Amino acid sequence: MHKNTLDINPLENEAIYILREVAAQFEKPVLLFSGGKDSITLVRLAQKAFYPAKIPFPLMHIDTGHNFPETIAFRDKLVKELGLELIVRDVQDSINQGKVKEEVGKYSSRNALQTTTLLDAIEEFKFDACIGGARRDEEKARAKERIFSVRDDFGQWDEKNQRPELFDMLNGQIELGQNxxxxxxxxxxxxxVWSYIQKEDIEIPSIYFAHLRKTFLRDGLIWSNDDEIVYRDVDETVEERLVRFRTVGDMSCTAAVLSGASDIDTVVQEIKESTISERGARIDDKRSEAAMEKRKQQGYF
Amino acid sequence: MEVLKIATAGSVDDGKSTLIGRLLYDTKSLTTDKLEAIEKTSKQKGYDYLDFSLATDGLVAEREQGITIDVAHIYFSTLKRSYIIADTPGHLEYTRNMVTGASTSQTAIILIDARKGVIEQTNRHFFINNLLRIKNVVVAINKMDLVDFSEEKYNSIKSDFEQLMAKRDYKEQLITFIPVSALQGDNVVNKSENTPWYFGDTLLEHIEAIDTKDIYHTGSSRFPVQYVVRPKIDEFHDFRGYAGKVYGGDLSVGDDIVVLPSQTKSKIKEILFYDEKYETASRRSSVTITLEDNINVSRGDMIVKQYELPTIEKELTATVSWMDSEKMRHGNKYTIQHGINKVLAKVDNIHHKIEPDYSGIDEDISELRINEIASVTFKLNKPIFYDQFKNHRTNGSFILIDSHSNNTVGAGFIQ
Incomplete structure (x- = not known):
């Protein structure tokens, strides 16, 4: 059916433009897929950008082994349904090879360890562009990021010397080894993002919606109880609570929020009324004032 | 859905971060955890006020030096629309980042410290915003609390600024003066009782009233082909679509078009956005179009309407803002990226170096240094299809890329 004039969402149209620039300017792009809502949104945008052709690049998941099982199940289902190519590289392998060391103690997480696995995978596949779902509103170092952000062959971000980026002209020219x-x-x-998921009726992992979960409290945050993965003191008692996750990272660094929002409409309403930022439940950002900037310099997303 | 992007310019000492913080605070856009983090750090540093630059200056080096180095993007919304603030640096050495932030903005806020008045940096901020043809400029005369909210002081700064305005190129630019105290909140979101002599809008009232319809540039329709979509699957065996973004004006099914540079004529057969077909694609939409005739079109080609041809030339003159520590020299070669199209260019002539106060050397020069601006003529290895920047924001601008370093070394605005 023909519709009259297209009602445009400027953000969606900008994202589609950027994805097409990636496909045109690079030889081996990859979409970094975590199973979270932002990368799921990217997949939908990529479908739109290249329709009726298939998405012309694979997805890659850097698997910490500490993901929520619901995320992994969702990932596999999505890839199968859309007929996409999925590459998985495991942080556990980097640990086994002695390239990184598992953190220990109360706040231990594999979040920072992902960087090594990611950089190795970029080198293994010779990826020249890695598409990610990071947003500038998430964190103050991310607020400084360009759309096309050049990394040297150590994966480092030279934050004080970024390329000027004017209008919507994206300069993707790089040397061999850079990405x-x-x-x-x-x-x-x-x-x-949430409004888009609602409007487009995009399926997302069930942990984004309210469910009963065994949890314990620490520093005012609610942690999922899984003694294999998440460190817990003996006096941190486990209780069943009605919760959902607002952001989905590793179990060891992503806290839940008390919520009864069980469908997309109630989730969108909850986000509108929220007085806490999304990354308020991410312990990886709270390590220091410059936690994100430091990780980015080392090649983290 | 409406989004208005605002570039702010000024140094930290002008209270730029405080102004942004005040906007966020008074519109209740700061979340509790972010506010607590600002309170905690301000207290640790021994300040008796909230230092909002801790929220906007996201890099360690910025917080150490107390200056903004690169553009930060800050988001807030009101009931009316969403806003993106591109918080840009004011220092001369980071002019390239100021240009980056301003290029995608539709409105600019220039901050002036009421105690200091119009300074060299003010000239630069105004000059760049005028060069980039930002339609709405707000001159926020800040720190009014430190000059006893003096009307006389305000008027004298305003009149200094008006002298600068008289020299501008882009005369249609709308300029509004507002006396504010970002620290105390006067005339930012809430009307001040300290300035009974000021009858205008507060900063927020003013930006809320800006009509986004006429700030986006309109002009002739330009469709640079970004990507050729060929599915190679049974269902769409013969499908050949041209993916791109529509600039300037609309495109509709049945329009008589010309493909550049081949000058082949055809008609638009279909307009697709994902799996839906449309009659008309409006500007700024990223669509895929198919043509009636089976002709050869590739990335970098441009589809335009038959009676709206752009200039097709192997030479152009542009106002160039140079951004690299290596000088631009007469005779040097660079890659010009015009939209998505790339050509090789040779610097044929550099003339009329322009200073931010609109003075400058009106004669040929041999080189251009970082942060300098001049009129430059280039010879190209093949023709490009362009409009003048004043008539077409996107099709009248380009970036210069150094073929050795791959860096973006300059920006050009076609005359």
């Missing part, structure tokens, strides 16, 4: 991190949804806010 570009691409952020098509840079200008989206958390609410923009």
């Amino acid at each position: 570009v991190r691409v952020f098509p949804i840079s200008n989206w806010t958390e609410l923009d």
Whole structure:
């Protein structure tokens, strides 16, 4: 059916433009897929950008082994349904090879360890562009990021000397060994992503919706109880609570929020009314004032 | 859905971060955890006020030096629309980042410290915003609390600024003066009782009233082909679509078009956005179009309407903002990226170096240094299809890329 004039969402159209630039300017792009809502949104945008052709690049998941099982199941289902190519590289392998060391103690997490596995995978496949779902509203170092962000062959971000980026002209010219991190949804806010998921009726992992879960409290945050993965003191008692996750990273660094929002409409309403930022439940950002910037310099997303 | 992007310019000492913080705070856009983090750090540093630059200056080096180095993007929304603030640096050495932030903005806020008045940096901020043809500029005369909210002081700064305005190229630019105290909140979101002599809008009232319809540039329709979609699957065996973003004006099914550079004529057969077909694609939409005739079109080609041809030339003159520590020299070769199209360019002539106060050397020069601006003529290895920047924001601008370093070394605005 023909519709009259297209009603445009400027953020969606900008993201589609960026994804097409990636496909045109690079030889081996890859979409970094975590199973979280932002990378799921990227997959939908990529479908739109290249329709009726298939998405012309694979997805890659850097698997810490500490993911929520619901995320992994969702990932596998999505890839199968859309007929996409999925590459998985495991942090456990980097640990086994002695390249990184498992953190120990109360706040131990594999979050920072992902960087080594990611950089190795980029080298293994010779990826020249890695598309990610990072947004500028998430964190103040991310607020500084360009759409096309050049990394040297150590994966480092030279934050004080970024390429000028004018209008929507994206310069993807790089030397061999360098790569570009691409952020098509840079200008989206958390609410923009949720509203898009609602409007487009995009399926997301069940842990984003309210469910009963065995949890314990620490530093005012609610942690999922899984003694294999999440460190817990003996006096931190486990209780069943009605919760959901607002952001999905590793079990060891992502806290839940008390919520009864059980479908997309109630989730969007909850985000609109929230007085806490999305990454308020991410312990990886709270390590220091410059936690994100330091990780980015080392090649983290 | 409406989004208004605002570039702010000024140094930290002008209270730029405080102003942004005040906007966020008074519109209740700061979340509790972010506010607590600001309170905690401000207290640790021994300040008796909230230092909002801790929220906007995201890099360690910025917080150490107390200056903004690169653009930060800050998001907030009101009931009316969403806003993106591109918080840009004011220092001369980071001019390239100021240009980056301003290029995608539709409105600019220039901050002036009421105690200091119009300074060299103010000239630069205004000059760049005028060069980039930002339609709405707000001159926020800040720190009014430190000059006893003096009307006389405000008027004298305003009149200094008006002298600068008289020299501008882009005369249609709308300029509004507002006396504010970002620290105390006067005339930012809430009307101040300290300035009974000021009858205008507060900063937020003013930006809320800006009509986004006429700030986005309109002009002739330009469709640079980004990507050729060929599915190679049974269902769409013969499908050949041209993916790109529509600039300037609309495109509709049945329009008579010309493909550049081949000058082949055809008609638009279909307009697709994902799996839906549309009659018309409006500007700024990223669509895929198919043509009636089976002709050869590739990335970098441009589809335009038959009676709206752009200039097709192997030479152009542009106002160039140079951004690299290596000088631009007469005779040097660079890659010009015009939209998505790339050509090789040779610097044929550099003339009329322009200073931010609109003075400058009106004669040929041999080189251009970082942060300098001049009129430059290039010879190209093949023709590009362009409009003048004043008539077409996207099709009238380009970036210069150094073929050795691959860096973006300059920006050009076609005359």
